[in-house]
Amino acid sequence: MKRWIVIAALMALIVGVVQAQDVISPALEEQLIALEDATQTIRGLEALEPVERVFPTRDETIAYLEEIYARDLPIEEAERAEAFYQALGFFTPEIDLLDVYLTLLGSQVAGFYDPETKQMNVIPMVGDDAGDSLSITEQIIYVHEFTHALQDQHFDLAEVLPADVVNEPDRALAIRSLVEGDASAVMNVYTQAVATSNPGAAFSILLEGLQSGGLFLPPGIPTILVRELLFPYEQGANFVIALYNEGGWEAVNAAYANLPQTSEQIMHPEKYFSGETAIPVELPDFAPTLGDGWTQAWDVTLGEFYLREQMVSEVASSRANRAAAGWGGDRFHVYVNGDQVASVLRVAWDTPEDEPQFAEIYAAYADERFGAEAVDGCWSNATGALCMVTAEDGTTWISTAPTVELAAAFVQQ
Numbered sequence: 001m002k003r004w005i006v007i008a009a010l011m012a013l014i015v016g017v018v019q020a021q022d023v024i025s026p027a028l029e030e031q032l033i034a035l036e037d038a039t040q041t042i043r044g045l046e047a048l049e050p051v052e053r054v055f056p057t058r059d060e061t062i063a064y065l066e067e068i069y070a071r072d073l074p075i076e077e078a079e080r081a082e083a084f085y086q087a088l089g090f091f092t093p094e095i096d097l098l099d100v101y102l103t104l105l106g107s108q109v110a111g112f113y114d115p116e117t118k119q120m121n122v123i124p125m126v127g128d129d130a131g132d133s134l135s136i137t138e139q140i141i142y143v144h145e146f147t148h149a150l151q152d153q154h155f156d157l158a159e160v161l162p163a164d165v166v167n168e169p170d171r172a173l174a175i176r177s178l179v180e181g182d183a184s185a186v187m188n189v190y191t192q193a194v195a196t197s198n199p200g201a202a203f204s205i206l207l208e209g210l211q212s213g214g215l216f217l218p219p220g221i222p223t224i225l226v227r228e229l230l231f232p233y234e235q236g237a238n239f240v241i242a243l244y245n246e247g248g249w250e251a252v253n254a255a256y257a258n259l260p261q262t263s264e265q266i267m268h269p270e271k272y273f274s275g276e277t278a279i280p281v282e283l284p285d286f287a288p289t290l291g292d293g294w295t296q297a298w299d300v301t302l303g304e305f306y307l308r309e310q311m312v313s314e315v316a317s318s319r320a321n322r323a324a325a326g327w328g329g330d331r332f333h334v335y336v337n338g339d340q341v342a343s344v345l346r347v348a349w350d351t352p353e354d355e356p357q358f359a360e361i362y363a364a365y366a367d368e369r370f371g372a373e374a375v376d377g378c379w380s381n382a383t384g385a386l387c388m389v390t391a392e393d394g395t396t397w398i399s400t401a402p403t404v405e406l407a408a409a410f411v412q413q
Contacts, residue, residue, distance in 0.1 A: 170303025181236020279329030326354025
């Protein structure tokens with residue numbers, strides 16, 4: 001089933017059909033046409049066909065999101081995703097990913113384009129009726145989402161983001177960063193134009209955000225999900241600006257045929273321009289080593305973003321950025337046995353100097369996380385264990401497990 005869901009602070013790109021009002025006022029129609037014209041001018045792409053607009057209420061949208069998640073994120077897939085986050089120390093076992101997603105989306109979604117039905121869904125930030133005009137914030141969201149409609153018509157978002165990309169978290173993050181960064185860059189240009197012509201626009205946006213509750217995330221949202229949410233918009237916009245500076249919108253358009261493949265390319269656009277991709281890294285299947293009941297849940301590239309985010313929880317972001325910047329490639333395995341989770345990561349580095357720099361900073365992260373220094377390369381406490389060693393070829397091996405014996409079993413291979 002070709003479905004994928006992107007969580008966003010103010011907007012979401014999702015699929016499906018919800019109930020909606022059928023008739024809008026002439027004044028609103030005129031405003032929407034003007035917004036679409038402005039978006040096409042800014043982005044340098046013409047709509048190839050009219051885009052149908054629908055106006056679901058927030059309650060209808062939340063009900064639809066619940067239906068989509070119940071159908072497209074079955075319990076076993078949610079548990080698999082939870083194991084990914086637990087292996088990196090981002091989640092504690094009691095976190096229910098499905099509940100978190102629904103809480104976050106239900107409170108934050110304020111509009112989306114549907115690439116399956118080709119519909120623009122406009123959700124009023126306050127109340128259930130769009131009335132005769134969109135507020136400034138709603139206009140900005142409309143411009144962002146109409147950019148997605150232009151992307152879809154010109155580049156086919158179903159091909160850009162196929163359903164199976166969710167099984168490659170780092171690659172998925174990279175591609176989403178192009179799609180959302182593109183729309184965010186257009187949105188930012190429009191916002192700047194509005195602010196220039198209307199000095200009170202910033203205050204209006206703040207007031208609208210306060211009235212709708214959209215300025216604040218619900219309590220209890222894991223930090224990693226917030227960081228994942230923001231990365232495609234913030235870092236993605238920077239990436240698209242770098243593309244634009246290299247060759248205008250033609251360079252951005254060309255990126256849809258030559259997609260970024262790693263979060264490293266998004267964070268360091270020069271690596272995308274040079275064609276630097278991830279160094280191939282292999283790992284054996286450790287399930288037999290771990291013993292009865294253990295099965296492999298993930299065999300993926302982790303990527304610079306997730307490696308950095310793991311360290312940010314315990315060390316300064318500047319140090320985490322420096323340590324992760326030497327990332328050249330990796331392989332990441334996650335194993336599960338009931339509610340137990342274990343993992344092994346093997347990282348290759350851009351240069352020989354990157355490994356010792358990383359090891360020093362990562363050890364500081366582990367010291368903080370486990371509340372003690374390493375013993376024979378391993379850290380442990382009542383909640384689990386972590387081991388780190390450097391192989392003869394210069395790659396770094398990092399393992400986590402419920403016990404230090406299991407964690408050590410990975411790095412002793």
